[in-house]
Amino acid sequence: MARQRIINGSPDEDPDDESPRPPLGPKVDFRPDDEKHDDELRPQRLEDIVGQRKVVERLRIMLDAAKKRQEPLGHVLFDGPPGLGKTTFATVIPKELGTDFQIASAPALTAPKDVLSYLTNASYGSVLFIDEIHRLPPAVEEFIYPAMEDFRVDISLGEGINARTINMPLKRFTMIGATTRSGMLTAPLRDRFVNRLHVDFYDEPDLAEIVQRNSRKLRTEIEPSASAEIARRSRGTPRKANNLLYWCRDYADSKAQGRITDDVARRALEMIEVDHVGLDELDRRYLMILINVFCGGPAGVQAIGHSMNCPADTLEDEIEPFLLRVGFLQRTPRGRIVTAAALAHLGITAPPDKPAQGSLF
Numbered sequence: 001m002a003r004q005r006i007i008n009g010s011p012d013e014d015p016d017d018e019s020p021r022p023p024l025g026p027k028v029d030f031r032p033d034d035e036k037h038d039d040e041l042r043p044q045r046l047e048d049i050v051g052q053r054k055v056v057e058r059l060r061i062m063l064d065a066a067k068k069r070q071e072p073l074g075h076v077l078f079d080g081p082p083g084l085g086k087t088t089f090a091t092v093i094p095k096e097l098g099t100d101f102q103i104a105s106a107p108a109l110t111a112p113k114d115v116l117s118y119l120t121n122a123s124y125g126s127v128l129f130i131d132e133i134h135r136l137p138p139a140v141e142e143f144i145y146p147a148m149e150d151f152r153v154d155i156s157l158g159e160g161i162n163a164r165t166i167n168m169p170l171k172r173f174t175m176i177g178a179t180t181r182s183g184m185l186t187a188p189l190r191d192r193f194v195n196r197l198h199v200d201f202y203d204e205p206d207l208a209e210i211v212q213r214n215s216r217k218l219r220t221e222i223e224p225s226a227s228a229e230i231a232r233r234s235r236g237t238p239r240k241a242n243n244l245l246y247w248c249r250d251y252a253d254s255k256a257q258g259r260i261t262d263d264v265a266r267r268a269l270e271m272i273e274v275d276h277v278g279l280d281e282l283d284r285r286y287l288m289i290l291i292n293v294f295c296g297g298p299a300g301v302q303a304i305g306h307s308m309n310c311p312a313d314t315l316e317d318e319i320e321p322f323l324l325r326v327g328f329l330q331r332t333p334r335g336r337i338v339t340a341a342a343l344a345h346l347g348i349t350a351p352p353d354k355p356a357q358g359s360l361f
């Protein structure tokens with residue numbers, strides 16, 4: 001899902017609000033989650049994939065076994081936060097198998113008829129990839145159960161006493177699902193995926209390697225320390241690393257004869273306000289709202305979303321996983337709570353008798 005970007009305040013801002021505002025002036029509209037560059041830099045084969053060693057190892061075994069048996073691969077589910085490589089893995093699999101590939105996005109499959117053509121077009125051993133599979137409507141989900149299990153679809157014709165169901169056989173295909181919310185998948189759908197693979201955040205050396213490789217693809221010279229700097233600020237996410245690399249390349253072309261040195265990378269990243277741990281404007285805004293509006297929490301994600309004018313889904317998918325991972329946020333049954341580490345990072349001093357773990361003030 002594309003991350004909703006908020007630039008210079010929300011449309012329904014209170015005109016009487018006297019709270020300090022970010023300085024006005026030219027603002028670089030930079031989107032670290034922008035997906036527009038994904039296809040240019042996407043690895044094409046399993047050997048091009050950096051990191052995710054456990055996932056790669058399991059995939060190698062699954063692909064090897066399927067090829068040896070000359071059978072279609074079992075259905076595969078990838079889960080993990082956005083930008084970590086789920087679509088990349090899904091596109092690499094058919095290339096490794098030498099089979100056909102179809103791609104669909106669950107929000108576009110609103111009725112069984114929308115998915116029917118994908119199922120009937122699937123050739124033997126081909127791959128059908130459904131992105132954001134947790135967003136399939138129940139009627140479509142039920143329609144694909146027999147397709148996944150018995151390779152047939154049940155089509156209802158007519159209505160009332162004339163109604164009848166015909167069974168249409170399908171070729172044996174492989175369904176690949178990707179989700180950022182495995183918890184939202186129903187148990188029957190999850191159980192139909194025999195292989196479930198979790199993609200996790202990347203460590204800095206792997207991200208630096210991705211930046212190095214991609215700068216070669218973009219024919220841009222980059223210092224190893226600059227790759228490490230970009231990696232450090234990419235929040236463990238290759239998509240962000242790629243987008244920061246694109247920005248640093250633009251900056252270097254415009255201001256530094258096209259070479260990304262350590263200093264050029266730092267200046268470029270400071271300009272778009274991505275700080276040294278990778279927090280960007282939206283992350284800081286989330287934390288500041290939690291601190292200023294909700295006294296540090298606990299606060300529900302819906303309420304925070306309303307204050308930010310940002311869908312709760314976007315916060316849960318794109319902002320919170322990283323804040324939780326770096327220990328800036330706690331998720332409790334009562335709501336979200338900002339941590340002392342986040343306050344220290346933002347340079348805010350909590351009253352000594354009211355530690356940040358509870359309500360702040």
Ligand code: ADP
Pocket residue numbers: 037038039041042043048049050051052081082083084085086087088089178210238239242
């Ligand atoms: P997701 O589907 O999980 O949102 P993508 O597969 O679209 O993420 O990945 C976004 C981009 O990040 C890809 O285009 C690719 O360039 C890069 N990327 C992701 N995973 C890797 C990896 N393991 N090695 C190299 N590049 C990667």
